[in-house]
Structure formats: C-alpha cells, structure tokens
Amino acid sequence: xxxxLLLFGIVADLIGKNSLSYDLPEKxxxxxxxxxxxxxxxxxxxxxxxxxxVNEAYANDTLVLNNNDILAIIPPVSGG
Amino acid sequence: xxxxxxxxxxxxxxxxxQQCYDFVEDPTCGGIDVFVGTVRNHTKGKTVKLLxxxxxxxxxxxxxxxxxxxxxxxxxxxxxxxxxAEGPLQIGDIPxxxxxxxxxxxxxxxxxxxxxxxxxxxxxxxKKEHFEDGEVWVNAHP
Numbered sequence: 001x002x003x004x005l006l007l008f009g010i011v012a013d014l015i016g017k018n019s020l021s022y023d024l025p026e027k028x029x030x031x032x033x034x035x036x037x038x039x040x041x042x043x044x045x046x047x048x049x050x051x052x053x054v055n056e057a058y059a060n061d062t063l064v065l066n067n068n069d070i071l072a073i074i075p076p077v078s079g080g
Numbered sequence: 081x082x083x084x085x086x087x088x089x090x091x092x093x094x095x096x097x098q099q100c101y102d103f104v105e106d107p108t109c110g111g112i113d114v115f116v117g118t119v120r121n122h123t124k125g126k127t128v129k130l131l132x133x134x135x136x137x138x139x140x141x142x143x144x145x146x147x148x149x150x151x152x153x154x155x156x157x158x159x160x161x162x163x164x165a166e167g168p169l170q171i172g173d174i175p176x177x178x179x180x181x182x183x184x185x186x187x188x189x190x191x192x193x194x195x196x197x198x199x200x201x202x203x204x205x206x207k208k209e210h211f212e213d214g215e216v217w218v219n220a221h222p
Contacts, residue, residue: 078218079205
C-alpha cells in the first residue's frame with residue numbers, strides 16, 4: 001500500500017523534501033512505519049523526537065495504517 | 081459544542097486585536113482577557129532579525145479548535161478567539177492572539193493561560209529564528 005507523507009520543520013530540512021509518497025506493507029503500524037522511515041532516511045537516526053499525525057490528528061504508535069492515509073511528521077512544535 | 085462561540089484563524093495577514101476583542105465582547109460578560117504574543121529581538125543572548133512561522137494548516141486549525149472547545153468546557157467562559165499568523169514576522173509583530181470573555185475574571189485568566197500553554201505544546205506550527213549569522217528551528221533539539 002502507499003501513503004502520502006508530509007514533512008515539516010527540521011525534518012523537512014533533514015530529508016530535503018516537503019512531501020513524498022511512501023510504500024509500506026499492508027497493516028503497518030505507526031511504530032513500524034517510523035522504523036522503515038529511519039531505514040530509508042538514516043539521517044533521522046539521531047532525530048527521533050517527533051510525533052506522527054495520521055489524517056490530520058496525532059496518532060499513537062499502535063495505530064494501523066491504511067492505503068492512501070496522509071501522514072505527517074511533526075517535530076516539536078514552536079508556535080505562539 | 082456551539083461553535084458560534086469560537087473564532088479560529090491561521091493567516092498570512094496581519095492579526096487584528098480589534099477583531100478578536102469584538103468577537104468575544106458580550107453584554108453577559110464582566111471581563112475580557114487577552115494574550116498577545118510578540119516577536120522578541122533576542123534569544124539566549126543572540127540578536128534575532130526575524131521569525132518565520134510555518135504550519136500544517138488543516139491540522140493546526142483542527143488543534144486550535146480542540147483547544148477552544150476544551151477551554152469552553154473546562155472553564156466558565158463565554159467566547160474564545162485564537163488567531164495565529166504564518167510567514168515571516170519582524171520584531172514587535174504579533175504571531176498569536178488569544179481573547180477570552182467570561183462573566184467573572186478568574187475563569188477568563190485561567191482559560192487564556194490554558195489556551196496559550198496548550199497551543200505551544202500541540203498546534204503544528206514551527207518557528208525558525210533568523211540571526212545575523214544563520215537560522216535555527218526553535219525547539220528542534222529539546
């Protein structure tokens with residue numbers, strides 16, 4: 001299956017993109033997705049203090065992903 | 081939840097203090113508490129030239145709405161406005177305004193503090209500080 005991935009802040013800088021499509025096995029959890037992403041982009045190894053949003057809401061590590069989900073990497077926020 | 085008591089905005093335009101005030105102002109209320117964030121000219125001893133705010137807009141708006149709904153539920157307040165700016169802001173510019181009206185002042189103070197504190201923890205907005213000699217994402221390495 002394929003998901004859309006949005007990147008923000010320092011993670012967008014580390015990966016060098018704002019968005020990309022990403023292939024994953026069916027029924028991948030958020031936690032497995034994070035492991036896969038770090039394998040694809042080893043520059044994230046030293047940077048794992050980010051949250052993941054799925055379809056515009058914060059998701060925990062056990063959430064199971066679906067085809068065409070929109071994921072976002074949310075580094076520590078600094079609005080206000 | 082009655083959303084006519086909530087005003088949420090994420091905009092590249094200049095924020096309006098008057099607009100927030102006018103939204104929350106109500107004859108049933110005895111007070112309005114307003115928090116205004118301003119761009120500071122220094123951080124940790126370094127001179128800041130400007131701050132550049134970027135956001136994940138649809139989620140930022142959802143999270144700001146959640147905060148407003150929670151504030152109306154938790155505190156005895158009548159109306160709340162949460163407005164945030166995007167894009168480059170100069171020293172003294174206003175990145176965020178929170179206005180809350182209530183029958184009594186304590187609830188307005190508490191709700192306003194809750195809203196700004198939670199916004200800084202959950203709303204997907206990021207600022208990049210630009211200095212004379214470079215730039216850095218704030219909070220990127222906590």
